[in-house]
Amino acid sequence: MGNRHLNTTLRGALVLSIAAFIAKLLSAVYRVPFQNMVGNTGFYVYQQVYPIYGIGMTFALSGLPVFISKLIASVPDLPSQQQIARQVYRWVWLLAGGVFLGLMLGAPFIAAGMGDRQLTPLIRMVAWMFLLMPELSVNRGLHQGQFDMLPTARSQVVEQLVRVAIILVAAAWATHHGWSDYRMGVWTLSSGTFAAIAACLVLPRWRKPVATTGTPIAHLGRRLLIEGGTLCLLTAMMVLFQLVDSFTVKNGLVAGGASDLAAKSLKGIYDRAQPLVQLGLVVAVAFATSLLPALTEAQRQQRPLAFKRLTATMMRIALIIATAAAAGLISLMPWVDRLLFGDAQGATMLAIYMLSIVLATLIQTYNSVLQSQDGYRLTVVALLVGLAVKMVGNHWMVERFGGIGASWLTVAGLLVTLVVIWYGSAVELRSGVWTTGFLAKLIGCTGLMVISLRGLVGISETVWPRLTSGRLLDGAGLLVLIPVGALVFLAVALWWRLLTVREWLTLPFAKRLLRFWQRLGQIGGK
Template structure:
């Protein structure tokens, strides 16, 4: 339309407003259908002074949810201060550093998309965890928390690895070049770290444990801030991605360290870790074979539309192989499958295949 990049960006960002209004409309419709308007704003005294304990809970608990939902955005804020200057130290010109930083920022929307599942699982499990603790059913709480961690870890690792393997084609489909592949491949593994961190944080919050969660985020941000300039100056944008993984790794390590051995044992129970690694290996091998066949038969991809279709087919192949391996190895119990979106349909499909 002949707009400037700023006008185009403004129009693109306005999609968030319209998307939010659409989401509100859907939720309002179902609230009316389920509760008959009992949760309408009209029924709440908006201008009444809330109690101090409620304000404190709102700030502490709401603040923690905000921090961990936007943890990668805080990391991106640190990048905005340090990465461009560090890239000049790495040897790029000022203009080249700006371009490289823009390429590096391509990873953010991809990672945020991958974290949608983790956020949905958090919203599903947090009320159940809190209810079990309120009713003092610790055994049920522990079992539910382990299920939460198993589902989150498996889905987040599969999403990270699948995205990393398909990233060259996704990069070309979205931006018409292969620039920054190494940095972006590293960066997408932050999906796995962030998703598992969110799971541990939700479990801690359900136990009304807030200070350790703040410390965990603080340690992660500190490590990210201390290592970004050094690693970026040494390795370029790949170093910036590595500093993000280091910061998230420290936060995750902190949560694992403060949790009980019983909870952390989820990785070893029923050989979960070994089965998950084998399932991921199966997916990796099949996707690499898919890559090889494409390169031999069709050669390198030169059109964005082709790269897009190759990516979509790759997602379907990778997801199918992973789900098949997970079912065959019995990585999840029937109860765990039923907690997943489309889990019931996958189980039905599996029964039909066996017949």
């Protein structure tokens, strides 16, 4: 019976992980065609207000449902589960209603704080999505607490599909009919509300009992604020850094001497980094956290050696994939920038921003490990310290160094967050995870990959200068360069034994890869 329950839980976790991966992938990819349609200023208008939607989405998509599911799973009988859901529903409605009113009434002041009063109707449009947050979060949490992950998974994918479709259709319509960027922004941001409605429609209806049955949860409001709020903060980490940028980058550029229009355009260029970072994060974290169910089970069965080994494997895989992705993007940034966005503007500040892939991946992976031990306080304290660094210094850095200053402050804030987590973690989460030999090999693998990529780029720009301009030619070049870089990194990693055989085997298709490498070694030996 216990094994059957465990298998059901692991299967549900896998379904939910796949759905989350698809949703995050859609959320990252749509920004490229969207930016191509609306241009830098249109992208600025959307991205200035997007972090407010992003915070609400994390509340309804993952933060609150995870907290609610833990409450539901803590009681065995259906009446008590329904009673808990009813209690939570009331508290979440109080929270959502407060946020809705705050955004509706405070929209002019928020827009003024962002340096652009024309953003007021966009902020008010986003506010409507919060009214659907109680239904979404409680319904998802109820089903997850009953170990039925399919409704949540289905609603996540449907929500993102509807949202992306509305954004792209609205952007195409606005471009064709010559709408202003702000009118376009209102319609594209309405996608959050329509997508939430679609998600509600595909979720099974849950019964809200009128009579009080079951056992109520004591101090629920405080737990919702502390535990639920903590989960939401951790999930929305990168969105919170973007929110700081919304209030400081455009204002800092104007204070530094840029015209209002130029500042908007440059902020739109700076925001090109978001889909690239999100894509790198999705891939790296997905690979690393595939070991999370096994890690949680090792913790539950009190097997410290297995827990330590799995933690080390997760952290190393996360660092390897994130480092390779960041180094590859930095090496090829002008080409990537031209291919995706039509020009190479801001390539330097985008390249610097790519360093955040490594730091954010490690933070999220550490957070997953700490969550498996029910440890939240350390990560929250670390995140708040990192955000404080970003908030205090961002305007000053942008005023003096432009968008490059904002990129460095994001990297600095994430680095501070990671350092606080590192030094605050238990000894078993630090010792044995990073060794001098592992880090030296990783630096060597990355260095050889970067040298090979930069060498090929330099040759192509010298020998065939005409082939280094044009989006189609950039795309063709990247189709060659990306596999070459990946193969160089992989070959050196295998040759230097960057990971142990056991660690390699945790990755998909690794068994075939190791067999092929072994055959090559036998051929080379002959």
